[in-house]
Amino acid sequence: MSTSKTKDKYQIAVVPGDGIGKEVMEAAIHVLDALDIDFDYVYGQAGDECLEKTGSALPDETLEIIRNSDACLFGAAGESAADVIVKIRQEMRMFANLRPVKAYPNTNSLSDDIDFMIVRENTEGLYIANEESYTDDGAVAKRIITREAEERIIDYAFKYAKDNNKSKVTGVHKANVLKKSDGLFKDIFYEVAERYPEIATEDYYVDATAMYLITKPESFDIIVTTNLFGDILSDEGAGLVGGLGLIPSANIGEDAALFEPVHGSAPDIAGQGIANPIAMMLSAVMMLRHLGENEAADRFDNAILKVLSDANILTGDLGGSATTMEVAEEVKNNL
Incomplete structure (x- = not known):
C-alpha cells in the first residue's frame, strides 16, 4: 500500500463529518502536527450537519478538495453515510478497502x-444500491459481480x-448458493493465485x-x-480485538486515497470528549505509509502502542x- 516519498509538502483533505468524527479528527491532527512533515490541510464538509446546512450531504466542493489532494482524512458520517462515504469511493474509483x-x-x-x-472490494456488489421497489410487500436489490473488478x-x-x-x-465467498456471482469470484481467486505460487x-x-474468526483468528x-461480506466480517474482527475504536481503514484507488476509522458518528457520546481516537490515529498511520512517510508512520504507530501498553491514559x-x-x-508525548 505504501509508496515512495515524492514530496516535501502534502495537501491533505480533511473531512471531519459528524458527531465524534470531529473530535477524533482533532486528536489525530494534534499528533500529526508534532511530526516533522509539512502538511497543508484543506477542510471540507460532509454528512448530516452539512446536509441540513447546505442541502447536500456531499457538496461538489468537498469532492473537488479530495480530488486535488494527496490523501484524505475522513472522520465519520451519520445517517447520510451511504450518500457520503460510499459516493466518495465511487466518484474517486477507490476500488480497495483495507481494514486491518x-x-x-x-x-x-x-x-x-x-x-x-x-x-474488501469497494465498487460493486450490493453496495451499488441498485434497488427496485415493486410493491409494499417486496423489493429487489441487484448484486453486481464483474470479472474486471474482482x-x-x-x-x-x-x-x-x-x-x-x-x-x-483467504478468499471468502458464498459460491455454494450464489453459484454464478460468487462462483465467478472463486474461479478468479484461484486463477490469480497461480501468479503467486x-x-x-x-x-x-x-x-x-x-x-x-472466533475459533481460530x-x-x-x-x-x-x-463488498458486503467484507463490511460484516470487519465489524466481527473489531469485536475480536476490543471494539470499533481500534479499527482503522484505507480506501485506495488509482488516483485517490481516503483514510477513516471504521466506527460511525456515535451520536450518543458526541460532544462529550470521551471518544476513543485510536482508530482515527491508526488511519492516519496508514495514510503516512501510503505517502511513503514510513519513519513517521513507525513513530506514530509505536507511540500508540506505548500508550496502550502503559494503560495509564485510556x-x-x-x-x-x-x-x-x-x-x-x-500519544504525542510518546512520539
Whole structure:
C-alpha cells in the first residue's frame, strides 16, 4: 500500500463529518502536527450537519478538495453515510478497502496473536444500491459481480501479501448458493493465485469464515472478499480485538486515497470528549505509509502502542477515564 516519498509538502483533505468524527479528527491532527512533515490541510464538509446546512450531504466542493489532494482524512458520517462515504469511493474509483484487525495490549482481545488484513472490494456488489421497489410487500436489490473488478481486488490482495511478507490469502465467498456471482469470484481467486505460487491459498464460505474468526483468528493473514461480506466480517474482527475504536481503514484507488476509522458518528457520546481516537490515529498511520512517510508512520504507530501498553491514559471503552484529547496528548508525548 505504501509508496515512495515524492514530496516535501502534502495537501491533505480533511473531512471531519459528524458527531465524534470531529473530535477524533482533532486528536489525530494534534499528533500529526508534532511530526516533522509539512502538511497543508484543506477542510471540507460532509454528512448530516452539512446536509441540513447546505442541502447536500456531499457538496461538489468537498469532492473537488479530495480530488486535488494527496490523501484524505475522513472522520465519520451519520445517517447520510451511504450518500457520503460510499459516493466518495465511487466518484474517486477507490476500488480497495483495507481494514486491518490487530490485537493491542490492554484491549480485551480474544487472542494476542491476531493480526490480519481484510481486503474488501469497494465498487460493486450490493453496495451499488441498485434497488427496485415493486410493491409494499417486496423489493429487489441487484448484486453486481464483474470479472474486471474482482480480478483487480484479488490481485491487489496477493500483491499486498507479497509486499508485506504475509504468507497466505483467504478468499471468502458464498459460491455454494450464489453459484454464478460468487462462483465467478472463486474461479478468479484461484486463477490469480497461480501468479503467486509462493503464497498459500484457501477459500471459505462467508458463514464458515465468521465462525473461524472466533475459533481460530490467528490462522488468518489476508482475507479478500466482496463488498458486503467484507463490511460484516470487519465489524466481527473489531469485536475480536476490543471494539470499533481500534479499527482503522484505507480506501485506495488509482488516483485517490481516503483514510477513516471504521466506527460511525456515535451520536450518543458526541460532544462529550470521551471518544476513543485510536482508530482515527491508526488511519492516519496508514495514510503516512501510503505517502511513503514510513519513519513517521513507525513513530506514530509505536507511540500508540506505548500508550496502550502503559494503560495509564485510556478512554472509557478500554476501561480508562481519559478524554479524547488526553489520549492524543499522551500519544504525542510518546512520539
